[in-house]
Amino acid sequence: MSPITRPRGSEGFPAEWKEILDRIDRIDPIRYGTTRNHGDGAVSVLSPYISRGVVSTRFVAERLRAVGYRTEDLTPFIQQMAWREYFQRVWQERGDDLNHDLKHSSDHVVSSSMPRRLMEGQSGIHSLDEMVNQLVTTGYMHNHYRLYLASVACNVGQTAWYQPARWMYYHLLDADWASNACSWQWVAGTFSSKRYYANQDNINRFSSTSQRGTFLDLTYEDLMVADVPELLRERCSPALTTPLPEATSPEVRTERPTFIYTFYNLDPQWHSGEEGNRILLLEPSYFNRYPVCERTMQFVLALSAMIPGIQVVVAEWDEFIRDARPGKVLYREHPANRHFRGDEEPREWLFPEVSGYYPSFFAYWKRCERLLRHHL
């Protein structure tokens, strides 16, 4: 079994079940609805646990419902979780298309490389720079600043979305390629009807700042036709590699079922209490394709330590099957697992009936909203 080097989780993100439940219990869906776009709004900071599959969107919604909130009070929060499910459905249906412009091609691009100063937190937009620094030091960034960053990179800086998206994903504890790629594409206008812009007034409003004179201090009409600002012209393409733990050989008792955990399924309640082999499979090919930083990998290992008896295996699926020869194998459905074979179980969707490809979130949400009362 590989050693778990930092079992306490990441700073601000403990890998302890009780703390995770407390975090859900602290959600105030009513304040969330009115403040979530503000830098200091009542957001849940739950995504690292949802993305890593420690808790599902359904689990969170049901726990909130049990507190006694009315469906209408919960709706703003549920709607945001539905964005996550929507993007997951897009990945399920469109597969690797996610890595290319989904609906419209980029017609506004001068470079595929990230503006260096933006990535280094030196764009001169104070609140955004602060949040970029927070991203690289903690692995978390508030949704509105993700939007600002993507807007400055893709639309103001005229950069193709793919490289900056990979850079942000690399640093996020909640790295989820569906939410990430689709959100970047939504901002860049390749998966939406228009590009998303935020000017300095907008940033000041949601950051409680009063900064003036920046390259974003323009009207929207002027911002949309402006040349790439001098500050964003220097480009870079950082090398992104995943520090995987050392490969070791697991002990697998073939008469027992083998439960496969992954980067996207670290649910300690999944088949808990049943006897079996528990394997966290980290496939190098996946992490070469979608690299994550040291902090994220340590977070994954720390979360996996909540699962009794788990063994960490660094190998491709075929290698693991060939070498360990497990008997019955169980895993949860995920677009990154299409090549797994065995008993595939569904994920805990909030809206399991609303599947397939919807060209827009609002078409998808319309169907979900009708089902909301049955579910909660």
Ligand SMILES: Cc1cc2nc3c(=O)[nH]c(=O)nc-3n(C[C@H](O)[C@H](O)[C@H](O)COP(=O)(O)OP(=O)(O)OC[C@H]3O[C@@H](n4cnc5c(N)ncnc54)[C@H](O)[C@@H]3O)c2cc1C
């Ligand atoms: C450019 C960009 C990149 C993103 N990359 C990722 C990513 O790699 N992984 C990831 O999990 N999310 C990503 N998001 C979505 C969103 O920013 C985060 O899920 C959210 O900020 C997480 O913080 P929270 O848990 O405090 O959210 P809250 O506001 O408290 O929301 C509650 C939950 O709803 C879901 N959610 C909320 N907003 C969104 C959204 N816009 N899209 C999808 N789900 C949402 C998340 O599961 C979140 O935990 C990205 C958004 C943008 C604009």
